[in-house]
Amino acid sequence: MALMELYSTLETLLTISEPKEKIRLFREFYDAYRRGEISRDVTSIPIIFATPSYHGYCKVIDPQDVPRRTKLYTPHGQILLLHAIAHIEYSAIDLALDAVYRFRGLGEAFEEDWLVVADDEVRHFEMIVTLLEELGSYYGAFPVHDALFEASQRTLDLYERMAVVPRYLEANGLDATPLILRKLEPFQNDPIIQKIIAALHVILEEEVDHVRKGDVWFEYACKQENKELLSYFEIIEKHYPNSFPRKVDVNCDARKRAGFDHNELAKISLNRC
Ligand SMILES: [Fe+2]
Ligand SMILES: [Fe+2]
Incomplete structure:
Protein backbone atom coordinates (compact mmCIF):
# COMPACT_ATOMS: atom_id res chain seq x y z
CA MET A 1 0.00 0.00 0.00
CA ALA A 2 1.35 3.43 -0.96
CA LEU A 3 1.59 5.77 2.03
CA MET A 4 0.04 9.24 1.84
CA GLU A 5 2.81 11.82 1.52
CA LEU A 6 2.36 14.54 4.14
CA TYR A 7 3.22 17.71 2.21
CA SER A 8 1.59 16.87 -1.13
CA THR A 9 -1.59 15.81 0.71
CA LEU A 10 -1.61 19.08 2.65
CA GLU A 11 -1.05 20.99 -0.58
CA THR A 12 -4.05 19.23 -2.12
CA LEU A 13 -6.15 19.95 0.98
CA LEU A 14 -5.16 23.62 0.83
CA THR A 15 -6.38 23.93 -2.75
CA ILE A 16 -9.68 22.02 -2.49
CA SER A 17 -12.47 24.57 -2.41
CA GLU A 18 -15.48 22.30 -1.95
CA PRO A 19 -16.11 21.78 1.80
CA LYS A 20 -17.38 18.18 1.68
CA GLU A 21 -14.47 17.08 -0.49
CA LYS A 22 -11.91 18.87 1.71
CA ILE A 23 -13.36 17.39 4.91
CA ARG A 24 -13.54 13.88 3.45
CA LEU A 25 -9.88 13.96 2.39
CA PHE A 26 -8.82 15.61 5.65
CA ARG A 27 -10.41 12.82 7.71
CA GLU A 28 -8.85 10.14 5.51
CA PHE A 29 -5.46 11.84 5.85
CA TYR A 30 -5.76 12.48 9.61
CA ASP A 31 -6.69 8.84 10.27
CA ALA A 32 -3.63 7.74 8.28
CA TYR A 33 -1.47 10.30 10.12
CA ARG A 34 -2.56 9.02 13.53
CA ARG A 35 -1.84 5.45 12.50
CA GLY A 36 1.63 6.59 11.44
CA GLU A 37 0.86 5.63 7.85
CA ILE A 38 2.31 8.66 6.11
CA SER A 39 5.62 9.52 4.47
CA ARG A 40 7.47 12.83 4.25
CA ASP A 41 9.18 14.14 1.14
CA VAL A 42 11.71 16.40 2.82
CA THR A 43 12.98 17.67 -0.55
CA SER A 44 9.67 19.32 -1.52
CA ILE A 45 9.26 23.06 -1.03
CA PRO A 46 6.04 24.78 0.11
CA ILE A 47 4.38 26.94 -2.51
CA ILE A 48 2.87 30.36 -1.87
CA PHE A 49 -0.82 30.34 -2.73
CA ALA A 50 -2.17 33.18 -4.87
CA THR A 51 -5.80 32.68 -3.88
CA PRO A 52 -7.60 31.15 -0.89
CA SER A 53 -8.97 27.63 -1.30
CA TYR A 54 -12.60 28.81 -1.16
CA HIS A 55 -12.02 31.13 -4.13
CA GLY A 56 -14.38 29.75 -6.75
CA TYR A 57 -16.70 28.24 -4.15
CA CYS A 58 -17.50 31.53 -2.42
CA LYS A 59 -17.56 34.94 -4.02
CA VAL A 60 -14.69 36.91 -2.46
CA ILE A 61 -15.28 40.62 -1.93
CA ASP A 62 -13.84 43.52 0.07
CA PRO A 63 -14.29 43.12 3.87
CA GLN A 64 -16.32 46.37 4.05
CA ASP A 65 -18.80 45.05 1.47
CA VAL A 66 -19.60 41.78 3.28
CA PRO A 67 -23.30 41.86 4.27
CA ARG A 68 -23.62 42.87 7.92
CA ARG A 69 -25.76 40.92 10.30
CA THR A 70 -28.32 43.10 11.93
CA LYS A 71 -31.38 41.84 13.72
CA LEU A 72 -30.39 38.59 15.40
CA TYR A 73 -34.00 37.77 16.27
CA THR A 74 -34.81 37.37 12.55
CA PRO A 75 -33.89 34.24 10.55
CA HIS A 76 -32.04 36.46 8.06
CA GLY A 77 -29.93 38.02 10.83
CA GLN A 78 -29.17 34.54 12.21
CA ILE A 79 -28.22 33.28 8.75
CA LEU A 80 -25.79 36.17 8.20
CA LEU A 81 -24.23 35.61 11.63
CA LEU A 82 -23.84 31.86 11.03
CA HIS A 83 -22.48 32.43 7.53
CA ALA A 84 -19.82 34.78 8.86
CA ILE A 85 -18.81 32.26 11.56
CA ALA A 86 -18.82 29.35 9.09
CA HIS A 87 -16.44 31.34 6.90
CA ILE A 88 -14.08 32.01 9.81
CA GLU A 89 -14.08 28.30 10.68
CA TYR A 90 -13.54 27.27 7.06
CA SER A 91 -10.65 29.70 6.75
CA ALA A 92 -9.27 28.43 10.07
CA ILE A 93 -9.09 24.85 8.73
CA ASP A 94 -6.71 26.11 6.04
CA LEU A 95 -4.71 28.25 8.47
CA ALA A 96 -4.03 25.23 10.70
CA LEU A 97 -3.14 23.00 7.74
CA ASP A 98 -0.93 25.73 6.28
CA ALA A 99 1.14 25.83 9.49
CA VAL A 100 1.98 22.11 9.16
CA TYR A 101 2.52 22.47 5.40
CA ARG A 102 4.79 25.51 5.60
CA PHE A 103 6.79 25.28 8.83
CA ARG A 104 8.74 22.07 8.46
CA GLY A 105 11.33 20.32 10.51
CA LEU A 106 9.75 21.33 13.83
CA GLY A 107 9.00 17.76 14.78
CA GLU A 108 5.87 15.75 15.35
CA ALA A 109 4.72 17.79 18.37
CA PHE A 110 4.25 20.79 16.06
CA GLU A 111 2.45 18.74 13.41
CA GLU A 112 0.20 17.10 15.97
CA ASP A 113 -0.74 20.40 17.63
CA TRP A 114 -1.92 22.02 14.39
CA LEU A 115 -3.62 18.91 13.07
CA VAL A 116 -5.64 18.77 16.32
CA VAL A 117 -6.56 22.41 15.62
CA ALA A 118 -7.51 21.62 12.00
CA ASP A 119 -9.69 18.77 13.26
CA ASP A 120 -11.39 21.12 15.77
CA GLU A 121 -11.99 23.71 13.01
CA VAL A 122 -13.56 21.04 10.79
CA ARG A 123 -15.98 20.19 13.61
CA HIS A 124 -16.73 23.87 14.28
CA PHE A 125 -17.43 24.39 10.58
CA GLU A 126 -19.76 21.38 10.43
CA MET A 127 -21.60 22.45 13.59
CA ILE A 128 -22.29 25.92 12.19
CA VAL A 129 -23.19 24.67 8.71
CA THR A 130 -25.74 22.28 10.24
CA LEU A 131 -27.48 25.28 11.85
CA LEU A 132 -27.20 27.29 8.64
CA GLU A 133 -28.93 24.45 6.79
CA GLU A 134 -31.59 24.21 9.47
CA LEU A 135 -32.41 27.81 8.60
CA GLY A 136 -32.62 26.95 4.91
CA SER A 137 -29.27 28.43 3.87
CA TYR A 138 -25.79 27.03 3.12
CA TYR A 139 -22.11 28.00 3.17
CA GLY A 140 -21.36 29.94 0.00
CA ALA A 141 -24.78 31.60 -0.14
CA PHE A 142 -23.21 35.00 0.60
CA PRO A 143 -19.99 36.69 -0.47
CA VAL A 144 -17.03 36.49 1.94
FE1 LIG B 1 -9.28 28.16 16.08
FE1 LIG C 1 -12.82 27.41 15.35
Whole structure:
Protein backbone atom coordinates (compact mmCIF):
# COMPACT_ATOMS: atom_id res chain seq x y z
CA MET A 1 0.00 0.00 0.00
CA ALA A 2 1.35 3.43 -0.96
CA LEU A 3 1.59 5.77 2.03
CA MET A 4 0.04 9.24 1.84
CA GLU A 5 2.81 11.82 1.52
CA LEU A 6 2.36 14.54 4.14
CA TYR A 7 3.22 17.71 2.21
CA SER A 8 1.59 16.87 -1.13
CA THR A 9 -1.59 15.81 0.71
CA LEU A 10 -1.61 19.08 2.65
CA GLU A 11 -1.05 20.99 -0.58
CA THR A 12 -4.05 19.23 -2.12
CA LEU A 13 -6.15 19.95 0.98
CA LEU A 14 -5.16 23.62 0.83
CA THR A 15 -6.38 23.93 -2.75
CA ILE A 16 -9.68 22.02 -2.49
CA SER A 17 -12.47 24.57 -2.41
CA GLU A 18 -15.48 22.30 -1.95
CA PRO A 19 -16.11 21.78 1.80
CA LYS A 20 -17.38 18.18 1.68
CA GLU A 21 -14.47 17.08 -0.49
CA LYS A 22 -11.91 18.87 1.71
CA ILE A 23 -13.36 17.39 4.91
CA ARG A 24 -13.54 13.88 3.45
CA LEU A 25 -9.88 13.96 2.39
CA PHE A 26 -8.82 15.61 5.65
CA ARG A 27 -10.41 12.82 7.71
CA GLU A 28 -8.85 10.14 5.51
CA PHE A 29 -5.46 11.84 5.85
CA TYR A 30 -5.76 12.48 9.61
CA ASP A 31 -6.69 8.84 10.27
CA ALA A 32 -3.63 7.74 8.28
CA TYR A 33 -1.47 10.30 10.12
CA ARG A 34 -2.56 9.02 13.53
CA ARG A 35 -1.84 5.45 12.50
CA GLY A 36 1.63 6.59 11.44
CA GLU A 37 0.86 5.63 7.85
CA ILE A 38 2.31 8.66 6.11
CA SER A 39 5.62 9.52 4.47
CA ARG A 40 7.47 12.83 4.25
CA ASP A 41 9.18 14.14 1.14
CA VAL A 42 11.71 16.40 2.82
CA THR A 43 12.98 17.67 -0.55
CA SER A 44 9.67 19.32 -1.52
CA ILE A 45 9.26 23.06 -1.03
CA PRO A 46 6.04 24.78 0.11
CA ILE A 47 4.38 26.94 -2.51
CA ILE A 48 2.87 30.36 -1.87
CA PHE A 49 -0.82 30.34 -2.73
CA ALA A 50 -2.17 33.18 -4.87
CA THR A 51 -5.80 32.68 -3.88
CA PRO A 52 -7.60 31.15 -0.89
CA SER A 53 -8.97 27.63 -1.30
CA TYR A 54 -12.60 28.81 -1.16
CA HIS A 55 -12.02 31.13 -4.13
CA GLY A 56 -14.38 29.75 -6.75
CA TYR A 57 -16.70 28.24 -4.15
CA CYS A 58 -17.50 31.53 -2.42
CA LYS A 59 -17.56 34.94 -4.02
CA VAL A 60 -14.69 36.91 -2.46
CA ILE A 61 -15.28 40.62 -1.93
CA ASP A 62 -13.84 43.52 0.07
CA PRO A 63 -14.29 43.12 3.87
CA GLN A 64 -16.32 46.37 4.05
CA ASP A 65 -18.80 45.05 1.47
CA VAL A 66 -19.60 41.78 3.28
CA PRO A 67 -23.30 41.86 4.27
CA ARG A 68 -23.62 42.87 7.92
CA ARG A 69 -25.76 40.92 10.30
CA THR A 70 -28.32 43.10 11.93
CA LYS A 71 -31.38 41.84 13.72
CA LEU A 72 -30.39 38.59 15.40
CA TYR A 73 -34.00 37.77 16.27
CA THR A 74 -34.81 37.37 12.55
CA PRO A 75 -33.89 34.24 10.55
CA HIS A 76 -32.04 36.46 8.06
CA GLY A 77 -29.93 38.02 10.83
CA GLN A 78 -29.17 34.54 12.21
CA ILE A 79 -28.22 33.28 8.75
CA LEU A 80 -25.79 36.17 8.20
CA LEU A 81 -24.23 35.61 11.63
CA LEU A 82 -23.84 31.86 11.03
CA HIS A 83 -22.48 32.43 7.53
CA ALA A 84 -19.82 34.78 8.86
CA ILE A 85 -18.81 32.26 11.56
CA ALA A 86 -18.82 29.35 9.09
CA HIS A 87 -16.44 31.34 6.90
CA ILE A 88 -14.08 32.01 9.81
CA GLU A 89 -14.08 28.30 10.68
CA TYR A 90 -13.54 27.27 7.06
CA SER A 91 -10.65 29.70 6.75
CA ALA A 92 -9.27 28.43 10.07
CA ILE A 93 -9.09 24.85 8.73
CA ASP A 94 -6.71 26.11 6.04
CA LEU A 95 -4.71 28.25 8.47
CA ALA A 96 -4.03 25.23 10.70
CA LEU A 97 -3.14 23.00 7.74
CA ASP A 98 -0.93 25.73 6.28
CA ALA A 99 1.14 25.83 9.49
CA VAL A 100 1.98 22.11 9.16
CA TYR A 101 2.52 22.47 5.40
CA ARG A 102 4.79 25.51 5.60
CA PHE A 103 6.79 25.28 8.83
CA ARG A 104 8.74 22.07 8.46
CA GLY A 105 11.33 20.32 10.51
CA LEU A 106 9.75 21.33 13.83
CA GLY A 107 9.00 17.76 14.78
CA GLU A 108 5.87 15.75 15.35
CA ALA A 109 4.72 17.79 18.37
CA PHE A 110 4.25 20.79 16.06
CA GLU A 111 2.45 18.74 13.41
CA GLU A 112 0.20 17.10 15.97
CA ASP A 113 -0.74 20.40 17.63
CA TRP A 114 -1.92 22.02 14.39
CA LEU A 115 -3.62 18.91 13.07
CA VAL A 116 -5.64 18.77 16.32
CA VAL A 117 -6.56 22.41 15.62
CA ALA A 118 -7.51 21.62 12.00
CA ASP A 119 -9.69 18.77 13.26
CA ASP A 120 -11.39 21.12 15.77
CA GLU A 121 -11.99 23.71 13.01
CA VAL A 122 -13.56 21.04 10.79
CA ARG A 123 -15.98 20.19 13.61
CA HIS A 124 -16.73 23.87 14.28
CA PHE A 125 -17.43 24.39 10.58
CA GLU A 126 -19.76 21.38 10.43
CA MET A 127 -21.60 22.45 13.59
CA ILE A 128 -22.29 25.92 12.19
CA VAL A 129 -23.19 24.67 8.71
CA THR A 130 -25.74 22.28 10.24
CA LEU A 131 -27.48 25.28 11.85
CA LEU A 132 -27.20 27.29 8.64
CA GLU A 133 -28.93 24.45 6.79
CA GLU A 134 -31.59 24.21 9.47
CA LEU A 135 -32.41 27.81 8.60
CA GLY A 136 -32.62 26.95 4.91
CA SER A 137 -29.27 28.43 3.87
CA TYR A 138 -25.79 27.03 3.12
CA TYR A 139 -22.11 28.00 3.17
CA GLY A 140 -21.36 29.94 0.00
CA ALA A 141 -24.78 31.60 -0.14
CA PHE A 142 -23.21 35.00 0.60
CA PRO A 143 -19.99 36.69 -0.47
CA VAL A 144 -17.03 36.49 1.94
CA HIS A 145 -13.77 38.34 2.59
CA ASP A 146 -10.29 36.84 2.49
CA ALA A 147 -8.77 38.72 5.45
CA LEU A 148 -7.60 35.53 7.21
CA PHE A 149 -6.00 34.14 4.06
CA GLU A 150 -4.33 37.47 3.47
CA ALA A 151 -2.97 37.44 7.05
CA SER A 152 -1.46 34.01 6.45
CA GLN A 153 0.19 35.13 3.22
CA ARG A 154 1.75 38.13 4.95
CA THR A 155 3.26 35.92 7.66
CA LEU A 156 5.39 33.29 5.98
CA ASP A 157 7.67 32.62 8.96
CA LEU A 158 6.76 30.84 12.18
CA TYR A 159 7.58 33.82 14.43
CA GLU A 160 5.17 36.26 12.73
CA ARG A 161 2.56 33.61 11.91
CA MET A 162 2.17 32.47 15.52
CA ALA A 163 1.91 36.09 16.71
CA VAL A 164 -0.64 37.12 14.07
CA VAL A 165 -2.85 34.07 13.54
CA PRO A 166 -3.39 32.32 16.89
CA ARG A 167 -2.17 35.06 19.23
CA TYR A 168 -3.92 37.98 17.55
CA LEU A 169 -6.74 36.90 15.24
CA GLU A 170 -7.90 33.83 17.15
CA ALA A 171 -7.33 35.61 20.47
CA ASN A 172 -9.57 38.44 19.26
CA GLY A 173 -12.19 35.77 18.68
CA LEU A 174 -12.02 34.98 22.42
CA ASP A 175 -13.08 38.59 23.04
CA ALA A 176 -15.70 38.67 20.27
CA THR A 177 -17.64 35.49 21.09
CA PRO A 178 -18.91 36.63 24.53
CA LEU A 179 -20.14 39.86 22.90
CA ILE A 180 -22.15 37.85 20.37
CA LEU A 181 -23.44 35.58 23.17
CA ARG A 182 -24.63 38.64 25.08
CA LYS A 183 -26.55 39.87 22.02
CA LEU A 184 -28.19 36.45 21.59
CA GLU A 185 -29.18 35.98 25.23
CA PRO A 186 -32.38 38.10 25.11
CA PHE A 187 -33.78 35.71 22.47
CA GLN A 188 -32.75 32.45 24.10
CA ASN A 189 -36.30 31.11 24.25
CA ASP A 190 -36.04 30.55 20.51
CA PRO A 191 -34.78 26.95 19.94
CA ILE A 192 -32.46 27.94 17.08
CA ILE A 193 -30.91 30.69 19.21
CA GLN A 194 -30.38 28.10 21.95
CA LYS A 195 -28.52 25.89 19.47
CA ILE A 196 -26.39 28.80 18.25
CA ILE A 197 -25.52 29.70 21.86
CA ALA A 198 -24.55 26.07 22.62
CA ALA A 199 -22.33 25.90 19.51
CA LEU A 200 -20.63 29.19 20.36
CA HIS A 201 -19.84 27.93 23.87
CA VAL A 202 -18.13 24.85 22.43
CA ILE A 203 -16.17 26.99 19.95
CA LEU A 204 -15.12 29.52 22.61
CA GLU A 205 -13.81 26.81 24.93
CA GLU A 206 -11.88 25.00 22.19
CA GLU A 207 -10.43 28.22 20.79
CA VAL A 208 -8.68 28.85 24.12
CA ASP A 209 -6.59 25.79 23.35
CA HIS A 210 -5.75 27.05 19.84
CA VAL A 211 -4.47 30.34 21.21
CA ARG A 212 -2.60 28.43 23.93
CA LYS A 213 -0.87 26.31 21.27
CA GLY A 214 0.03 29.53 19.46
CA ASP A 215 1.48 30.85 22.70
CA VAL A 216 3.73 27.80 23.11
CA TRP A 217 5.01 27.96 19.52
CA PHE A 218 5.41 31.73 19.56
CA GLU A 219 7.66 31.35 22.59
CA TYR A 220 9.59 28.64 20.75
CA ALA A 221 9.97 30.89 17.69
CA CYS A 222 11.15 33.79 19.88
CA LYS A 223 13.91 31.62 21.31
CA GLN A 224 14.93 30.50 17.82
CA GLU A 225 14.99 34.08 16.51
CA ASN A 226 16.55 35.45 19.68
CA LYS A 227 13.63 37.83 20.28
CA GLU A 228 11.88 39.04 23.41
CA LEU A 229 8.34 37.79 24.04
CA LEU A 230 7.17 41.40 24.11
CA SER A 231 8.27 41.80 20.47
CA TYR A 232 4.75 40.42 19.90
CA PHE A 233 3.52 44.02 20.07
CA GLU A 234 5.92 45.16 17.34
CA ILE A 235 4.66 42.41 15.03
CA ILE A 236 1.02 43.29 15.63
CA GLU A 237 1.72 47.02 15.23
CA LYS A 238 3.36 46.28 11.87
CA HIS A 239 0.41 44.28 10.53
CA TYR A 240 -2.51 45.87 12.40
CA PRO A 241 -1.49 49.39 13.52
CA ASN A 242 -3.21 50.91 16.57
CA SER A 243 -4.92 47.68 17.61
CA PHE A 244 -4.04 47.98 21.30
CA PRO A 245 -5.54 48.64 23.71
CA ARG A 246 -8.55 46.84 22.26
CA LYS A 247 -11.65 48.97 21.89
CA VAL A 248 -13.89 46.10 23.02
CA ASP A 249 -14.15 44.25 26.34
CA VAL A 250 -11.25 41.84 26.59
CA ASN A 251 -11.99 38.27 27.72
CA CYS A 252 -9.40 38.31 30.50
CA ASP A 253 -10.17 34.84 31.84
CA ALA A 254 -9.89 33.11 28.44
CA ARG A 255 -6.79 35.07 27.47
CA LYS A 256 -5.05 34.20 30.74
CA ARG A 257 -5.82 30.51 30.20
CA ALA A 258 -4.45 30.91 26.66
CA GLY A 259 -1.10 32.11 28.01
CA PHE A 260 -1.26 35.92 27.92
CA ASP A 261 0.63 37.27 30.90
CA HIS A 262 0.00 40.22 33.15
CA ASN A 263 2.25 42.65 31.21
CA GLU A 264 0.70 41.75 27.89
CA LEU A 265 -2.85 42.08 29.18
CA ALA A 266 -2.05 45.52 30.57
CA LYS A 267 -1.23 46.62 27.00
CA ILE A 268 -4.09 44.73 25.37
CA SER A 269 -6.99 45.66 27.62
CA LEU A 270 -8.29 49.12 28.43
CA ASN A 271 -9.74 47.72 31.65
CA ARG A 272 -7.67 45.93 34.26
CA CYS A 273 -7.49 42.23 33.59
FE1 LIG B 1 -12.82 27.41 15.35
FE1 LIG C 1 -9.28 28.16 16.08
